[in-house]
Amino acid sequence: MTVPPLSDRASGVGLDDGQHRHDERPPFRRARGVHVAWALGGALLLTALVIVRAVTADNLEAGLPDALQDLLTLSTSVVIESLPFIVLGIALSILVQVWIPESWLLRILPRNPWGRRAVISLFGMFLPVCECGNVPLARGLVRRGFTVPESMVFLVAAPILNPVTIITTHQAFGFDDGILVARLLGGFAIANILGWLFSKHPDPTSLLSGRFAESCRLDDDHGHDHGQPRSRWQQSLDLFVRESSILLPALIIGALVAGAIQVAVPREVLVSLGSDPLFSVLAMMLLAFVISICANVDSFFILPFASTFLPGSIVAFLVLGPIVDIKMLALMRTTYSTTTLVQLTTIVALLSLVLGLGVNLLA
Amino acid sequence: MQRWRGLWLIAALSAVTLWLAASGQLVLYIHPRYIVFTVIMASIALALSLAALASPRQHDDEHEPPPPRRDRMLGLAAAAIAAVVVLTTIVIPPATLSAATAEQRDINSSAGDDPAALEAASSADASTVARFTVREWASILRQTSDLAFFADKPASDVVGFVTPDPESDDLFYLSRFAVTCCAVDAQPLGVPVLLPGWSGQFDEGSWLSVSGEFISNPVATSTLPIVLEPTSVEQVEQPSEPYLF
Structure with a gap:
């Protein structure tokens, strides 16, 4: 439990650890017992839950109507597919906020705003998390002193300019029709244009959702002098609790809506539009918006459609999907205001449309 | 209580995921190539959840002004829907997609x-x-x-x-x-x-x-x-x- 004071940590609650520890010890010990009991209780509850699960799986005949059962299967599938990435994202966000000295992140960035944004849009190369995991990371970056437009550049570019996505897209398409190249350059361009547009905003803090802006403000002006000193491990666990409370309801509701739309809208409506240069792009953008799967794996999903759809529409799917979809909007709403999300969606959709049409004309 | 909602959701979902993996039913939801990754991350989430329960509470909530009523209701509704969905993953038997x-x-x-x-x-x-x-x-x-x-x-x-x-x-x-x-x-x-x-x-x-x-x-x-x-x-x-x- 010994945490050496760190001089390069600008805002951390554990800074003055050393002085307070002695008089905190006895109550802290007693509290410890209570919390071990909590953890044991939690473990018992979860075990009970798994037993209930095992019993109902064998004995219960749900008899739900097909549409409802499929809605549950689809939503659960989105949640189970995204959950590991969310956990990874929260873990990396904790790493960035608690364990990496602030100066590291800010030192490597150029001073010039275009250069800064360009470098930030390549952060995904060493933080390979798909889009849902990037939301907690982007929140961590804002808390670490990045501007709001810079956090958006990261959020938009990282799921596309990311080694896992590049490898899977290459596995699926190779260099055929310029799909891979268009996806990477398109993602980079859209992220930087978006960052530039939002950097013109007179009051960037107003782009954030009220609650998130409030929690950032609180982080900034208290923490040095209130409460017990917290070790880095405790800070990490606090962050895990906070991020999961915010992201999990958003993820589950996003998954539920995405599942519901898939049950309700017949797939052939979209597929029948495949060979028109304009409508194929619009149909694929709509599909990307609805389907809400992670950028790391969406190439495999879209590959079977490549025989019926024009390459520009595939590129539009691969560029829009990682940035804006139903699940992502629910997740991003935890951090940005509704107005911001409407603007972001409009800009990204227009740019993806232009990109898709461009590829269709060239290919 | 509010700050523990997400912890229960993530812990319950991770436990269900691990049970699905153990009973060989995770393939009803995801491709087998993601099973190892999913199981590792679910285990990490479960361990972190239990560690968070065991860690001493931080009382910074007391300094925060309560959020506006509308936000509180929205948050509550979202958490309630999420809890219902998680509950269905616990009681409704896993199923494949239908015809x-x-x-x-x-x-x-x-x-x-x-x-x-x-x-x-x-x-x-x-x-x-x-x-x-x-x-x-x-x-x-x-x-x-x-x-x-x-x-x-x-x-x-x-x-x-x-x-x-x-x-x-x-x-x-x-x-x-x-x-x-x-x-x-x-x-x-x-x-x-x-x-x-x-x-x-x-x-x-x-x-x-x-x-x-x-x-x-x-x-x-x-x-x-x-x-x-x-x-x-x-x-x-x-x-x-x-x-x-």
Whole structure:
């Protein structure tokens, strides 16, 4: 439990650890017992839950109507597919906020705003998390002193300019029709244009959702002098609790809506539009918006459609999907205001449309 | 209490995920290649959740002004819906996608053309052909309507579930979902089977094992050139891996 004071940590609650520890010890010990009991209780509850699960799986005949059962299967599938990435994202966000000295992140960035944004849009190369995991990371970056437009550049570019996505897209398409190249350059361009547009905003803090802006403000002006000193491990666990409370309801509701739309809208409506240069792009953008799967794996999903759809529409799917979809909007709403999300969606959709049409004309 | 909501959600979901993996049912939701990653991250989430419960509380909530009423209600509603969804993952038995979704997603509409597979299939020996699943047959049927190709290639014990053919009551599709990532992207594939009056024998969605020969389609109302005429149709249990990966 010994945490050496760190001089390069600008805002951390554990800074003055050393002085307070002695008089905190006895109550802290007693509290410890209570919390071990909590953890044991939690473990018992979860075990009970798994037993209930095992019993109902064998004995219960749900008899739900097909549409409802499929809605549950689809939503659960989105949640189970995204959950590991969310956990990874929260873990990396904790790493960035608690364990990496602030100066590291800010030192490597150029001073010039275009250069800064360009470098930030390549952060995904060493933080390979798909889009849902990037939301907690982007929140961590804002808390670490990045501007709001810079956090958006990261959020938009990282799921596309990311080694896992590049490898899977290459596995699926190779260099055929310029799909891979268009996806990477398109993602980079859209992220930087978006960052530039939002950097013109007179009051960037107003782009954030009220609650998130409030929690950032609180982080900034208290923490040095209130409460017990917290070790880095405790800070990490606090962050895990906070991020999961915010992201999990958003993820589950996003998954539920995405599942519901898939049950309700017949797939052939979209597929029948495949060979028109304009409508194929619009149909694929709509599909990307609805389907809400992670950028790391969406190439495999879209590959079977490549025989019926024009390459520009595939590129539009691969560029829009990682940035804006139903699940992502629910997740991003935890951090940005509704107005911001409407603007972001409009800009990204227009740019993806232009990109898709461009590829269709060239290919 | 509010700050612990997410912790319970993530802990419960992780526990259910681990149970699904242990009972071999995670493949109902995701492709097998993601199982290891998913299990590792779910274990980490579970460990962090328990550690967070055991760690001393931080009382910074007291300094925060309470959020506006509207936000609080929205947060509560969101958490309640999320809790209900998580509860269904605990009590409703895991299930594969139904035939209704296969129909709704338009069977074979997005199956890929794979000329290499067709080439390989044309020179395949009898034992290879006997192992063809719905995926191989659907891909071959998509690419050729040459009866000579099927002359010495019978379908043997092809397993799939029954999906009605929208064009004709005499035909049904013996179908499977092909999954590339997770159940969300499941693409229905199917082999048309000629069995007039099938709906009196089998329910939609029931699992069958079918053997037979491919013939030129005699049904006038159908646009399919070639169909499978069964020599044997057996009702079977749903396979433990219902999707084709």
